Amino acid sequence: MKFTEEHEWLRVEDDVVVVGITDHASEQLGDVVFVELPEAGTTVSKDDEVAVIESVKAASDILAPIDGEVVEVNDAIVATPSLVNEDPMGDGWFFKLKVEDLSTLDDFMDEAEYKDFIG
Amino acid sequence: MAELKRTCLYDFHVSHGAKMVPFAGYEMPVQYPMGVLKEHLHCRAEAGLFDVSHMGQVLLRPKSGDGADAAKALESLVPVALMELKEGRQRYALFTNDDGGILDDLMVANRGDHLFLVVNAACKADDIAHLKAHLSDTCEIEEINDRALLALQGPAAEEALATIVPGVTEMSFMDVEVLESDYGDLWISRSGYTGEDGFEISVVEAEALALAAALVDQGPVELIGLGARDSLRLEAGLCLYGNDIDTTTTPVEGALEWAMQKARRTGGAREGSFPGAGIILKQLDSGASRRRVGLLPEGRAPMRAGTELYAAETGGEPIGHVTSGAYGPSIERPMSMGYVAIENAEEGGTIYGEVRGKRLPAIVAPMPFRPATYKR
Structure with a gap:
């Protein structure tokens, strides 16, 4: 699993990348009450605002961590936003991206580096 | 800082x-x-x-020793009837300014020979200065620290x-x-x-x-x-001073008429004689051009403070804006309050809040969003 400075995690499943937010991000956000996801089929570029998450505290944008095509989104977190708090690294995933070159993921932090990053 | x-x-x-x-x-x-x-x-x-x-706790003691004199003095700063406030009772009040704007909202309690005031933290220094500037002839103003x-x-x-x-x-x-x-x-x-x-x-x-x-x-x-x-x-539909009411909003625009008793209104026993009375009484009699309303977004996206409001899904200028907005955990849906043009203030109407570039529908709704459970 890889991690971004935006507190997203990326996990390669077959030829797609599953994206979600980290435990740390979920704790910082507080209780999530609203999630808006892109439509499957959307082509995104790195740092595009692809999803919105609202907690009891504030709205935050979820950025595309990498260029790719959204091939699937997790409608379960739209119906039940609290899933993002309950299981951010599992059932609370956001979307799956099909990317050209999986090797670009090598640039992101691994778990140890992310732990150092969040202190 | x-x-x-x-x-x-x-x-x-x-x-x-x-x-x-x-x-x-x-x-x-x-x-x-x-x-x-x-x-x-x-x-x-x-x-x-x-x-x-x-929050600020303030005692207002009349120099005469007669509690009614403190009530009478404070009435010169609020559009609220305090002479009728019985001992052992509390009432919501508003400090107004000469433009009819709201300087702060507060609670006033009658404790017999004096009044006890609770004011907002952010306003307390100004409130105490305001009380001292206007009431020092007749009252001792004591901040409780x-x-x-x-x-x-x-x-x-x-x-x-x-x-x-x-x-x-x-x-x-x-x-x-x-x-x-x-x-x-x-x-x-x-x-x-x-x-x-x-x-x-x-x-x-x-x-x-x-x-x-x-x-x-x-x-x-x-x-x-x-x-x-x-x-x-x-x-509960309650205002947050600094968000939902401030010096740019009058009590009538803020839908706080209920806080202004008959005695202080046109034709009342102690009509007017509070700061901004000219503007506020005129608005009480003939209405204001905008009004604070409750809003229930139809979708699940919260409409937060600052969200611009429109009469239609496309076109037109904003008719107002949201002053407070959040997810309501007990009502299990987003809720907002804000100011809209009086033409759009009728309960049950649909208006639109612009959230992330999209105009989303919201119903103008009565407040409180959740009924209060006070022990009357």
Whole structure:
């Protein structure tokens, strides 16, 4: 699993990348009450605002961590936003991206580096 | 920026795992480990304890010794009838300015030979200066600096407080009393800022920690932070000074006519003679061009403060904006309040809030969004 400075995690499943937010991000956000996801089929570029998450505290944008095509989104977190708090690294995933070159993921932090990053 | 102040319960909050944030010049608990959503629901289901010691507590003592003289003096600064306020009762009031704007909102309690005022933290220095500038001829204005203020709110509040001061069970909504306890004399009002039955309790600082601990030690009582305090008061349709009302909004625009009794209105026994009376009485008689309304977004996206409001899904200029907006944990949907042009203020109408570039529908809805459970 890889991690971004935006507190997203990326996990390669077959030829797609599953994206979600980290435990740390979920704790910082507080209780999530609203999630808006892109439509499957959307082509995104790195740092595009692809999803919105609202907690009891504030709205935050979820950025595309990498260029790719959204091939699937997790409608379960739209119906039940609290899933993002309950299981951010599992059932609370956001979307799956099909990317050209999986090797670009090598640039992101691994778990140890992310732990150092969040202190 | 001036150094942040701390209430006498700062260490208590930290030891209970509070996340402290700057608020109105104080470091205050925004949430505890339970989190905003669960704190909100707990307060509605059982009871919540809030530290509101940052708020200003002020005594207004008439130099004549006759409490009616303090009420008469304070009436010159508020569009509210205080002469009729009975001893042992409290009333909501507003300081207005010469333009009809609102300088602060406050609670006024009649305690016999004097009045007790509770004002907002961010406004308290200005409020006290305002009182001193206008009422010093007839009243002594004393800021209370050695007492903490706690709010205990929720259906289990009465039972929890009654273990400490049994007399509170006799009190009704907006009653005020001074009751003796193991924690010194407690200045108690049956009121609050959540829409729940509950109490606000002024206690000497030396006893505040012991009282807070004794309340929290009771099973149903949990500490609640500013985060849940905000969603609780918004569900209850209550204004936050600085967001929903301020010097640019009049009491009529703010839909606070209920706070202005007949005696101070046109044709009343003590008509006018408060700052901004010309503008405010005219608006009371013939209406204002905009009004604070409740809004229930039809979708699930919250419409937060600053969201521009429109009459139609496309085109046109904004008809107003949202002043408070959040997710309502008890009503399980987003809720907002804001100002709209009077033509769009009718309940049941649909207007549109622009959220992230999209105009989303919202129903103009009556407030409170959740019925209050005051003990009348």
